[in-house]
Amino acid sequence: MSRLVTKLVAAGAAVAAATVGLAAPAAAAPGTLAAPQYMVVDRYSPTWSTFGFWTVAGAHHYDMIISAGGSSRTVTVPGRASDPTGRFVDYDITLDPCVTYLVSVGARTASGQGGTTGRRLEPALRPGGIRAASVTRGADPTTATFSWTPPTVRGYAKRSDGWAHDKNDKVVAPLTYETELVRTSDNTVVKTTKIAAGTSTDRVSFTANGLDPKRAYVLRVKTANDFGSCADKTGRILLTRTA
CATH class of the missing domain: 2.60.40.10 (Immunoglobulins)
Incomplete structure (x- = not known):
């Protein structure tokens, strides 16, 4: 049944x-x-x-x-x-x-x-995009900290048999953020990172080092749960150059 x-x-x-x-x-x-x-x-x-x-x-x-x-x-x-x-x-x-x-x-x-x-x-099976994104360069301009709030729609958690939990089970879907730091001048990906946030609803932060202060960057953030991610929900955070 x-x-x-x-x-x-x-x-x-x-x-x-x-x-x-x-x-x-x-x-x-x-x-x-x-x-x-x-x-x-x-x-x-x-x-x-x-x-x-x-x-x-x-x-x-x-x-x-x-x-x-x-x-x-x-x-x-x-x-x-x-x-x-x-x-x-x-x-x-x-x-x-x-x-x-x-x-x-x-x-x-x-x-x-x-x-x-x-x-x-x-609700969607897969998660939505990040919210309230921001970025700040450090006192050392070769570093910057990106942060965001988890999506409103987290999607569904996966059961041990591979199917989705019933939404009435109230099981929170664990999330992973897949990031790509892109140098805008030549569209080169200079760093990739995976951040396993689990079921936390706290704001997420990521610090990038070794940046060129005279270059602008975009951090692309893809939010995934056990069922994958949605390309059209990818977040983008712009870091402008210092001069």
């Missing part, structure tokens, strides 16, 4: 226990469909995610609406359950590991009418 299916079954058991002795909920008006309940999105790896929800009686199909960056796409799923009991839909989908999404799902009649859930935020 997959992790997503386990959660959907548990949700059903909780509802059943909570509603013992209560009247059944009112049926939807004829010709209309309620929104699906207990929508769950699970990210397992950069190439595999699952989207699940309870079925809605009478649904012809379901529209999974996936939004990011001002655009959205709709994935249509036939209105049949994916488990033998007919209780829920469990659908495999590929999500970009570097993108945070807003997701919702709607139950639809053959004519496309029906209720839609509210949108839920699904």
Whole structure:
């Protein structure tokens, strides 16, 4: 039984226990469909995610609406359950590991009418970029200290079996910063460093030595977790020349 299916079954058991002795909920008006309940999105790896929800009686199909960056796409799923009991839909989908999404799902009649859930935020699997970056030359102008704050989105931690932890596990993803110090005059990488920051949320500092005071440099900082990094989230910190 997959992790997503386990959660959907548990949700059903909780509802059943909570509603013992209560009247059944009112049926939807004829010709209309309620929104699906207990929508769950699970990210397992950069190439595999699952989207699940309870079925809605009478649904012809379901529209999974996936939004990011001002655009959205709709994935249509036939209105049949994916488990033998007919209780829920469990659908495999590929999500970009570097993108945070807003997701919702709607139950639809053959004519496309029906209720839609509210949108839920699904964080990216890989971390975002560094924040609040700064740099200061030392009293010796051949040295400089670069510093930054960890990204807001750390992504997911990896379990021992290689899959991502469920976000509800509250496991903090350990981070590594991969740096390249580039001399801007000829775009030459003069130093590379890896900084293993672990699960710390403290500000990170890195000191470079042997710099030419008359040259400008850029420190490129790539943030990685157990599932890798995102090229478009690379931070850049400019160190100007002294004269």
